[in-house]
Every structure is written in C-alpha cells, then in structure tokens.
Amino acid sequence: MTQINRLQTGGRIDRSKPLAFRFDGKSYQGYQGDTLASALLANGVDVVGRSFKYSRPRGIMAAGADEPNAVLQLGATEATQIPNVRATQQAVYDGLEAQPTNGWPNVNLDAMGFVGRWFGRFMPPGFYYKTFMYPQSLWMFYEKHIRRAAGLGRSPRAPDADQYDHINQHADVLVVGAGPAGLGAALAAARTGARVILADEQEELGGSLLDSAAQIDGEAASVWVTRVLNELADCENVQLLPRSTVNGYHDHNFLTIHERRADHLGDRAPDGMTRQRLHRLRARWVVLATGAHERPLVYGNNDVPGCFVAAALSTYLRRYAVAPGHSLVVSTANDYGYRAAFDWQDAGHEVVALVDSRANPQGAWQDEARKRGLRLITGAAVTDVRGSKRVKAAAIVPLNEDGTQATGSLQWLTCDTVATSGGWSPAVHLSCHTGARPQWRDDIIGFVPGKSREQMLTAGAVAGSYSLTDCLKEGVAAGLKAATDAGFSGADVPVPTVSELAETAPMALFAVPHPKPSSRAPKQFVDYQNDVTAAGIELATREGFESIEHVKRYTAMGFGTDQGKLGNINGMAIAARSLGQTIPETGTTVFRPNYTPVTFGAIAGRHCRDLFEPKRFTAMQPWHEQHGAEFENVGQWKRPWYYPKPGESMQEALNRECLATRESVGILDASTLGKIDIQGKDAREFIGRIYSNAWAKLAPGKCRYGLMCGEDGMVFDDGVTSCLGENHFLMTTTTGGAAGVLEWLELYHQTEWPELEVYFNSVTDHWATMGVAGPNSRKLLAELIEDIDLDGEAFRFMDWRQGTICGVPCRVFRISFTGELQYEINVPAHYGLYIWERLFEHGEKYNLTPYGTETMHILRAEKGFIIAGQDTDGSVHPYDLGMGWAVGENKPFSFIGRRGMKREDCVRPNRKQFVGLKTKDPNIVLPEGVHAVADPNQPKPMAMLGHVTSSYYSAFLGRSIALGFIKGGHERMGDTVYYPLEDGRVVEAEICSTIFLDPKGERQNV
C-alpha cells in the first residue's frame, strides 16, 4: 500500500525523488517537495493523534501553521528529538522518524482512550481552576497523570547534537510573507535599491500562489512566482529567507526570525552547517503580508478524521497532488469553499454536494458550480458527522436566513471527506505583538490589524483584502511606500493583471446550529488542541465569565501550541452570541510572541556550553590547574578555592593552608580584585566624597582602607586605595563589585559633580596580584626584590613601594587581609606567571603554600575582617559593623552615606550589630544563614535576633568561629544565644568580639 491517495499528475512534488520515512513505527514513502502532512495523507494515514481530554482520534485538518492535530515528535535518535512539530510545516526527508505525541501503544489502538473518556467526564471547562486550586498539595499527583494523558511531546534526554546560531541584521524593508502581496511588496521595494529581507515560513516562497488556479499576466500563477523570485535572487540588496518564521515583533521594529536551515535535510544538520538560526532584525519599515487562516465551521463531531478546512484541501490537491479521500461534502458560508469542490472535481473525485449556507447566492462562483454540474444546496450547512476514525457520512440541515436556527431535519449524505469554510481570519498575530488591538470589520467578517505605533504597513489578506488583484496591488503599493519612507525611490512596478471570478458577499456563520441544544448535541469542537467545545464556552459564559480573556483562561481555549489559530474567532463568536453581544463588543484575545513555537536551540544559539558565559582567568591559571586547584566562581572569574593534595579532604587542605600561612608563609592569587586607576586634580576630593572615611591627608606612598556606602548609609563595597601621586590613586574593589563601583563613580562624577576634574579607568586585567602572607614573607621577598628596603621601619604597614622583582617592575603594597605580615605584589599581568613561579622556586625552603579563597575567608574571619556582600547585605551601615572608625565625621563635604546613616531608623537602639560567635562545643561549625533566638523553647514563630553570615573551622585556633548579627550585639558581649537548626538540634553560642586572633595587631606590625 503506497501513496494510495497520490494523484497521477500535477503538484509541485518531484516524483523522481521518493523518500522513505516512518510514522508511529510504520514505513511510508513520500516525494521530494512533500510536507510530512501531505505525505501521510498521500499514504492514507487518517489518524495522527489522540485528543487531549477525550482521547478521540484526530486527523490532519489544515495545511499550515494553523494545524491543531498533527503535532508530532520528530527524531531518529535521543539527541535529535524535537517535540511539537506541526506535520504541515515539516518537509519530508529520507529517513525521517516521527511519532504521535499522544496515544499508547499507538494512535489506532489507544490504551489511554478508556482513561481519557473516563477522565474527560471529570474535566469540564474551568477544570484547572476548579480541580487544581484546592488542595494545592495534590497538584503534583494530578500533574503527573495529566501530563501522561496530555501528550505534549517530550524533550530530548541527550544533549542536542546540532549547532544553532544567531545573526544580527538591519533592513530597510522587511516583508513578512511571500504570497502575492509579499512578493509584490518585496519586488517594489527591491527595485528602489532598498535593503529588503523577504521571510516566509514555508518550504517554498509563493504562498497561496503555489496552489492557485488563477492566471497572472496570462500565465499560471506559479510561473509569475518563479519570475519574481529569479529577479529578487539576482538583487544584491535582497535576502530571501524561506523556512523562516517571523515569530516576534518587538519594540522599535525589532523582529526575531526563526530560520530552519537544515530541518528539511535530515535528522541532523550536515557537517559545518547550523541547524537553525535566529535572526535578530532591526527594520526601518515592516510590511506585513502574513495572509489569513481559513476558519472551519463548528459542527457536531467536526473532529472526525476526514474533516478539513476547505482551503487546505485545495492545497493538498494542487500543491502536493494528494486527494485525501474519495467522496466530498463541502459546506461553506462564502465563495471560497467552492474552490475546494472544483479542485476535488478536477482531480477526478466525487463531490457529493456543495452546501452553501446563504439562502440564494448568485454570482460567478455559483454559475461555475452549475456549469460543472455540481449538486449545489443552498440555505443549509453540515451539522453532524458519522464515523470514528474516518468520516462515513455527513448530515446537513436547513438554516434560517441569518444562520441562527436549524429549520428542518437532518439529511445524511454518504461521504468520506468534509470540507468547510466559515471565511478567513487575517493573521493579525505579529501586529498584535506591537500592542495594536485588532479591529473588527463586518464586511469581511474578521479582525484586521489595528493601527500600529511601529513603522508598519499591511498588505493583502492580513488587511482583509482577499482578491488576488487587491493582494498584488496593495503589496506593490506597500513595498513602494515603505522603501520611499526609508529614503529610496525610483522604482517602476506595474501591477500584474489577473483573471479571477468575482465574489459575492459572505455570510457570518461560525457554529452551525443543531436541532438539539449544544449541550445535548454531538460535541462541536472549537479548539481541537485543548478539546474546547461550543458547549464548554457557553457554560463558561453562563457561569459568569463575560470577558473573553476570562473565557479563554477558564476554558483553556487558545492555550495550545497553535495558540488558537484555527478556533479562536469561532470561540469568540460563540461567546458573543451566548452573551448577546456583537463580536467587536466581546473583543478578541491578544496574541503574544512567539507566532509558532521556537526551539530552545535557536533561542540559545551559540550561547551554550563553553560559550554560555565568558570565563575570566588570571595570569597564573596554568599553575593553579597544574597544582590541582579546585575552582570557585566569583562573578565570571574562576578563582582557586583550595589546593587539595592527593587524598586530602577539603577541610584537611584548609587546615594545612591556614597553618602554613600563619606559621611560615602562604600565597594567594588576588589578581581578580577590582582595580580602578583614578587621576585628575580633584581625584582626592572625589574619593573623599565617595568613601566614608577621610582622604585629605593620605600622602603618596601610603594606602588606606575605605568603606563605600550608598546614599542610604549602607555599606556596599570596600577595599584599599593607595596614593600613587598627589593627583593619582589606585582604588581596589571586591572581585564581584568592580564593574558596579566603576559605574557608581561615573554616575556621581557625570551627574552630580561634573565640575570636579577626575578620570577613571579600569585596570583590573592589567595587573597580576599576589598576596604573600606570613612571618617568613619578608625573608622570601628579600631574596627576589633588589631595590626596595623591606625593613619594618623603612617600609611600614599601609605603605606601598615601587621597585623591581626578578627584573620585572612591580608595585608592592604592605597591606594585610590575614593579620600576618603581608605584602601584595603587583606586576604587569603578562609577567604574573613568571614571578609566581620564581616565588615558588625561592619559597620551597619556607614551605611556601598556595591558598585559595576559602582559606582567605578563614584567615580574615579570624581577624574579624568583613567580606562586603557576605557579611553585609545592603541593610548594614558602618556603625552596625563596629566600624565607626571608618566614618569621617569631621569631613567638610557631606560624603555619600553620611546623611543616610543618620536617619531615625539608623540611629535607633537595638539594631542588628556585627559580632563574633563562639559555639559552646568548639567542634560544631554553625551553618551560615542560621538565626539566633534568646530562648529555644519559646513557641513558634520564634523571635529572631539575627543571623550568622560567616562560619568556619579555624585550625589555628583549634575551634569553630563565626561572625554574624545580633540585635544590640555590641552591648551583649558574653551573652548566650541559641541557634535552632533544621535537623532539630539547637546550638548554643556565646557572643564575643569579632577579632578572634591577635587583637593588638602584633603579628602584622613586625
């Protein structure tokens, strides 16, 4: 059984190129040029999935982005799985593997069917709200079962094997859609010389012209398409993007285009080619020529496979040479449905009846139908269908003049295919993204794009113009206007002449009345993906949901991956009728990006794996790696965390690093600290306004620690700033705060004090910085530094000197974050690794030990030094930290933070204050973040006193130490507090000074 529904001739498929593919475990054959949908239909596959709620068999209904049922899972391997692919938009390639996303063990023998039918009864509209809101604890239970029944596809469990990328583009004119209007617009704009991008979601450019029977300039429409595309392809100023969906229309004419470059070629992209590309496009003008989607009529059992949208049938017949059935009933409310009947007849199949709901339509299409000898029934519509996995018969019913009532009994017609047309709904989606509210037009019975604030034009069916002549005319005009407004001119574009049948007025018919009320009538589906029925929408309005947005959320209409492209307008019309309103009174819901689903691969592009985020390494990185460092992320920096020796645990490594530093000498790679070079005659004044402490008297050669506060008085950064010259300073910041501090300095300079002459420059990456700490640090450096007198009297604590180390120019800062005798050596970054290695050559005899950020944290905590951002959280001012000594109360200028820290709440008693904490059991290390209480036996919720911000085991002190906040803590030295832990234990601790080691500073002043 191969391609039983394929026509012998015609279509745009290439019969010389057969392609093998599999669906639901069975092998099939299609042709080059097929979509997966056309190939399945050619093979007589009726059932492609099961419905969400009722598990009803579903078949292909449409031929484009509006297809609600044929949503499949693609992929031959785990790494190439793609969920939610619309079969109507996927080209067939040799070896394609597709699975239904619902139905187990397969769509024809569905074990979930019973569950679905059983479950469906319990899922009335509003099911989500009514059922899942209470009790919330059961949600996990529900979700698991619903997801299994829902068949939403699944994500791959292996990493994606393909690459994706992004491209940033500019265009003078972007034309969206390559049907008659879009081609006309692109041609007109291109001839002016404007840079034009023409994007269309289909495999081939041409849109409706690819299956049109019309003649343009005396030739088949497809010939005209080829001629236009050839001209455009030859223009250097034009980029043609087939298989490219304009998915989002964002602010200021920024649009995203999802280009599927290799999805039609195979399961994996060819070597060296990205699978998909996301274009990020800034367009001066946009011409929307997105066309329209045909609305099916809503009638009983309208989801039985074999029910089609009329225009889709023409597409399958004329473009893909597929006749998906043998005997057809067409039910239409306009002239457009006639085309499906004519095309079906031309393919040599039986048209059982052409049913027109209008009472007495008289025009060219009716004349043509009679001439063809078709059985034309007027004043009636299809109201019910018989069959389960395929249509077996359709019932038509006579209607009153406005189509609101069935006026007679059902007449059953034997057929296997039903095609309906309720009219066209312009594809207003992209215009909605710009915030434009769609406008209802009674004459075309549809919403057209509202006025947009963007530089946007519309042309053709999206603007409600359905005749081919109008589409071409409007397209050319819009293309010219867009190019002209973008500054181009001089094009000559005659509008082609078209021969087509004249139209007579359509009738507004959405849901076909059934003799029974819709609650008793057979199910009339509106939104196929979510199994929303006409009765469900009516129930929602009866339950008091009057806003269409509420109806949408209550019924889940339009929530599927198709966003209700097929059913939304029908649903609104049914809601409007039920509410006794007009459709414009009821209004429409809003469409949001994306127009069709976009893969995560395309969204991520190359921003994944190693390229997800920049990584910053210091000059000494190779050494750290060779010596087994474990790394920690600090912002984008990779910093050595600790250096375990073989077999050593983390705590053992930390103990060793701490003891070696305190007993002899250790070394830290401190290159990541932010460094800002500040110059200018007002640099000193500026620094004095930014830092809380005094800077007026800091002489060249001296360093000082500074606290940086916000205007609210709260500490946000700290660091040492050195005076390099009278008008020249080097500020250091925390590793993570560097960029923010630079922006902060610029903000105040540019917006508040532009009269100060001062300049800032980030020099973080220019220098490699090594902190050499410990009692033997001076001895070690003396072996390497020739021209600096390291004597304790000559080079004092908080001094810096310029000199030479191993022949390399250096700056040495005698500052200490450990409490030990410590020097920070700065050399130009490209000498960093060289000097680091020289230090280790000479340091071996002193047991020079590298230490990482964790040991740095322990050593500084032993001395009570804060880490801004760990011990502070934006609610802590210098006095809270016990650092009032760093507030220059006598400075003449009201520096940033001074007023803030004097606010009523900042000076009240009993604020949380920074203290040291010693657990009663010295072996217990408090978890960071735990909260103190005064009485662990008080009822919950307990009164909290403050939390632990830093906590470590100190090998040097032989016990645990912690830092944290306690209400009024500075006055509570020696008091006991309690920390109830998550596991039920309560840890007792004593409040103490933050300085656990060497309170007099004797270790560093040697």
Next chain:
Amino acid sequence: MFYIYCPYCEEYREEEEFHPKGEAHIARPEDPDNCTDEEWGDYLFFRKNPRGVHHELWVHAAGCRKFFNVTRDTQSYRIYESYKIGEQPSVSA
C-alpha cells in the same frame, strides 16, 4: 528591545549596550545634613511611575560609559528624545 540614540556617540545602538538607571533629574540635595528625614527619604526612595511620558537616566554601559537622559512613553515605549546631562527635555507630559 529598544533602539536608543546615544547623544555622546551620536548613534543609535541596541538596548543591550545600555543600562537603565531610573528616573532622571533627581538632584542630590545641596545640603544633605540639613534635610529632614522626610526630605531625605523622598530623595532616596520616592520615584514617579507615570503612565506616559517619563524622563529616564540611562548609561551607555557597553559603549562610551556616558550617562544621559531619555524621554520615553512608558505605555507605548516610544522614545521621543535623548539628551545630555545638564540639558533639559524638549518633550514633557
């Protein structure tokens, strides 16, 4: 994503190059120490949140590092103008 004109670079650049810094024209009080708590609180915390025309401070963070002001409609997202620090807007609510 906005398309923003930097008055210093004299070019339109993508929003990704900029950081928004809140309401524009918030001057630091001349004499903070003589502000009442309420005045200082207003300066620190209170900002307009209009529906419509709004003057905003932006910085060309990944560009020239200059701060400048933008007049923007918070509803339509239309940007009316960019102007330098110290200049006054030509469009107001």
